[in-house]
Amino acid sequence: FSWMTRFNTNLCRGGDQSLFVKAATFQTIKGFREDFQILEDMEIIPRLRKEGKFAVLPHYLTTSARRYHENGIIRLQVLFAVIHLMNIFGVPQHKLFCFYKKYIR
Template identity: 50%
Template structure:
C-alpha cells in the first residue's frame, strides 16, 4: 500500500449542534489528506447544509441506522483502511498516521482507548478499563479501524441491530483474531 491515507466513515443523523466543530477538529487532527465519508441517515435539521460547507467531504444518504450507514460508507470507501468514527468522538492528533502505522505493522483491526472530558467517577472508571484488551472493555465510541478486506469478509455490521451494532461486530472481530488497542 503506497497511498498514505485512510477512509474515515462517519454516520450522522440530526447532528447540527456538533457536526461543524467535529469536522473542523477532524481536519485539524488529520496528518494525511484522507477520504472522509459522511453518511446521513435522513437528518431533518440543518446537518447536510452544514456538511456542504466542507469540500473535503464526500456526503452520501442512506437509510437510517448506524449499521446501515457505516456499511454504505464502507462500500463507497476509496482506501484499504476503514476508520469508523461517531461525530461525538474526538480522535487524537495525527490519529490517521497512528492507524496507518499500526496497520503497516500487521495490526489489521483495532481502536483507540477512550478518554473522557469530565471528572465524574463513572467516566474515570470507564476510561481506565478501555486500556485493557478485552471485549467487555470495548464500545463503538472508541472508534474502530479495520482493513477493507477483513470488513468485507466479515460481511460488515449486522443491519438487524438498531443499536449496539458495534458490540456485535466487535464480538466477531475478537473471534476472528488479534484485536489492537492503541494506547
C-alpha cells in the first residue's frame, strides 16, 4: 500500500510514515495533542499544512511489517478504514483506542 503515499491527501499521510518538522513549526502549532491515543498523526497534519509547504519526499523508509504479518494485510487495512470512519463520525478517542486494542494485535 506504499503507492498510496503518492496521493496528496491527508488520508494517505498517517500510519507507518515519518514526519520531518522544523522545531520552530512544531512549537508554533503546539506539538501533538496529548489527549490523542490514536490517529495523532492524522490530527497534526492539517495543522502542519496550514503553517507552510507540505511535501512528500521521494524516498523510502523501512518500517516494521509486524502488524501486517500478525493481522493479515486485508484485515488490517479494513480495521484501519473502520477506525478512520469512526473518527470521521466523531467517535471519542478512548473508544477508538479500545477498538484498536481489541481488534489489532
